[in-house]
Amino acid sequence: MNEQKPPIVIPALIGGVFLGVTSALPLIEFINCACCALVIGGGVLASVLYLRDYPDYLPPISYTDAAVLGLLTGVIGGFIWTMVDLPLEFFKMQIGMGMMDISELSEALDDPRIPPALQTFLADFIAHGGMTPGVIIFSFIMNLMFSVIFATIGAIIGIAIFQKRPAASVPPTAPGPQPPVMG
Amino acid sequence: MPSSRSWRYWILVTGSTLWLVLLLAPPWLSSRGVPLSDFSYDCFASLCHQLPERSIQVWGNPVAVCARCSGLYFGFLIGLLIFPSLRTLSRQILARPRLLILFAFPMALDLLLTNSAASRFLSGAAASFPVALLVWVAIEGLQLRPLLRRKEV
Numbered sequence: 558m559n560e561q562k563p564p565i566v567i568p569a570l571i572g573g574v575f576l577g578v579t580s581a582l583p584l585i586e587f588i589n590c591a592c593c594a595l596v597i598g599g600g601v602l603a604s605v606l607y608l609r610d611y612p613d614y615l616p617p618i619s620y621t622d623a624a625v626l627g628l629l630t631g632v633i634g635g636f637i638w639t640m641v642d643l644p645l646e647f648f649k650m651q652i653g654m655g656m657m658d659i660s661e662l663s664e665a666l667d668d669p670r671i672p673p674a675l676q677t678f679l680a681d682f683i684a685h686g687g688m689t690p691g692v693i694i695f696s697f698i699m700n701l702m703f704s705v706i707f708a709t710i711g712a713i714i715g716i717a718i719f720q721k722r723p724a725a726s727v728p729p730t731a732p733g734p735q736p737p738v739m740g
Numbered sequence: 741m742p743s744s745r746s747w748r749y750w751i752l753v754t755g756s757t758l759w760l761v762l763l764l765a766p767p768w769l770s771s772r773g774v775p776l777s778d779f780s781y782d783c784f785a786s787l788c789h790q791l792p793e794r795s796i797q798v799w800g801n802p803v804a805v806c807a808r809c810s811g812l813y814f815g816f817l818i819g820l821l822i823f824p825s826l827r828t829l830s831r832q833i834l835a836r837p838r839l840l841i842l843f844a845f846p847m848a849l850d851l852l853l854t855n856s857a858a859s860r861f862l863s864g865a866a867a868s869f870p871v872a873l874l875v876w877v878a879i880e881g882l883q884l885r886p887l888l889r890r891k892e893v
Contacts (some may be wrong), residue, residue: 589750619881621877624879709875717838717840
């Protein structure tokens with residue numbers, strides 16, 4: 558009997574693409590305003606897809622396995638979110654619909670309370686239409702942090718709700734040589 | 741049941757507490773008149789609608805996320821702190837994890853009925869409370885040693 562667990566990469570990839578693309582798309586992104594629903598949904602989707610391929614004869618999926626699945630989903634989702642979001646955000650800022658208002662930032666340039674280093678950064682930010690390396694890295698870190706946290710929670714919730722058997726509290730370990738762990 | 745004294749547990753508690761502190765940073769910065777304090781709100785804009793009328797006011801300014809989201813994060817931390825003492829409930833939730841739906845029911849009801857800041861906060865807290873147990877159990881199961889050993893080879 559093949560006791561190898563199904564790979565987590567495919568469900569994580571599908572969940573990650575789902576959360577990354579939907580979280581970046583205009584209008585649809587606002588669903589995240591409901592407690593990060595799209596990101597949690599990406600984690601749940603990954604767990605449901607993983608459960609679909611998970612054979613019944615294996616021990617139930619543990620919450621730790623679910624967390625690893627959600628973590629991978631979040632990492633993939635964070636990358637995709639940033640890749641899709643940056644060009645869209647650049648375009649939205651050009652037409653004055655971005656999250657940060659360029660005119661507000663321009664006013665901040667004249668504020669004497671802002672340190673010169675920050676003023677230089679802001680001037681660079683405005684000159685490049687919001688696409689400086691610093692902003693790209695910052696956006697990526699924020700997206701990655703949010704998607705990793707919430708996709709992990711989503712995958713754990715998905716396993717808790719959709720797995721028919723109660724999840725094992727710790728990952729099951731079989732005696733003898735271990736098959737490669739997931740993916 | 742995992743041990744509440746493990747370092748993983750305390751990392752989770754510290755992380756959740758820091759998250760709550762971060763949510764309080766934007767209103768605090770605004771109340772101090774720090775330039776570009778709006779930017780600190782923008783950092784959480786992708787997580788929540790941040791409508792001031794639906795948010796808890798602290799230092800005369802809204803918290804970075806709405807009352808329901810604040811409740812969710814607060815409930816998670818409370819869950820982490822008190823589940824080590826609630827052994828029977830912990831066992832019941834681990835045996836029947838679909839009880840999560842029951843805990844989320846007040847939040848679903850609150851969405852449909854006329855609600856207040858308090859009801860949004862409390863129903864959010866109730867929904868995330870049992871999730872803390874599952875996340876704790878998940879984190880406790882992480883085996884770091886095999887990963888480290890593999891690196892050494």
